[in-house]
Amino acid sequence: MAVSKCARLSGASIGDLLDSVDSVLFDCDGVIWRGDQAIPGAPEVINSLKKGGKRVFFVTNNSTKTRKMYADKLGKLGFNAREDEVFGTAYCSAVYLKTVCKLDGKVYLIGSNAMRQELETMGIQAVGVGPDHISGVQNDWANVPLDPEVKAVLVGFDEHFSYAKLNRALQYLCNPECQFVGTNTDTRLPLEGDKAVPGTGCLLKAVETAAQRQAQVVGKPSSFMFKCVASQFVLDPNKCLMVGDRLDTDIMLGSSCGLKTLLTLTGVSTIADVEAHQRSGCPIRQEMVPDYYVDSIAEILPALQG
Numbered sequence: 001m002a003v004s005k006c007a008r009l010s011g012a013s014i015g016d017l018l019d020s021v022d023s024v025l026f027d028c029d030g031v032i033w034r035g036d037q038a039i040p041g042a043p044e045v046i047n048s049l050k051k052g053g054k055r056v057f058f059v060t061n062n063s064t065k066t067r068k069m070y071a072d073k074l075g076k077l078g079f080n081a082r083e084d085e086v087f088g089t090a091y092c093s094a095v096y097l098k099t100v101c102k103l104d105g106k107v108y109l110i111g112s113n114a115m116r117q118e119l120e121t122m123g124i125q126a127v128g129v130g131p132d133h134i135s136g137v138q139n140d141w142a143n144v145p146l147d148p149e150v151k152a153v154l155v156g157f158d159e160h161f162s163y164a165k166l167n168r169a170l171q172y173l174c175n176p177e178c179q180f181v182g183t184n185t186d187t188r189l190p191l192e193g194d195k196a197v198p199g200t201g202c203l204l205k206a207v208e209t210a211a212q213r214q215a216q217v218v219g220k221p222s223s224f225m226f227k228c229v230a231s232q233f234v235l236d237p238n239k240c241l242m243v244g245d246r247l248d249t250d251i252m253l254g255s256s257c258g259l260k261t262l263l264t265l266t267g268v269s270t271i272a273d274v275e276a277h278q279r280s281g282c283p284i285r286q287e288m289v290p291d292y293y294v295d296s297i298a299e300i301l302p303a304l305q306g
């Protein structure tokens, strides 16, 4: 089947697309780096875009790092990047709790130290980071001591996730006044060599299942990620380009917020995935079809240097 919307970006069309935008939002993993290695040519692309006057933002669902940790990683890999250009879900969840939930109290955090730091920067105290072990019998679990100041449960990536944490989250969420927020719903974190490990979506699903409640999700494809950037920098969606490797998060976010969308094939999604969405005839799946695609973002470099 011919791919009509998802056009391969090449030649003069690259320059035309870049001329039509003033801001470019990049997903990170699978787009500008893979694990700890920059995608070849990616630092030059980012640095040239900025040199040419474009605003660049880094928008990632990964909740394991603070803005500062991302800025440090970007710098180490050769990207010219500032902390305030980074929008990870550790930071965005803290903004969400403060501005949307208007949280007045503590957070029970299933997550990392990085998430706790971002919450603290926003003036929100978090409890629960680190291992939690179950003890006693079932009746003890149902009466586990709770902090009365906790007014929200936040679930992000937590390598210490356990039955004890799941139970504690459930006990907090039995109170209907307790707010329930998740960083993102990514089910797997892809690794090199077709390997993968369970993602935050698995942990969030477990807590949702136990609590019989749905979390408010901050990360892509939730439009909050774009709103968070747009609230700090004046952005016209028509003049923004979202670049990502995942159709269900990056491209979906771009489409639903009215941004132009570019899929890069250095990460998770493939052209076969795009074609399946196009063939489906389903309006929601159509939103996951990008406007353009490239094999790697390095392909746009000649247009920036020319």
Ligand SMILES: [Mg+2]
Pocket: 027, 028, 029, 030, 031, 244, 245, 246, 267
């Ligand atoms: Mg990605």
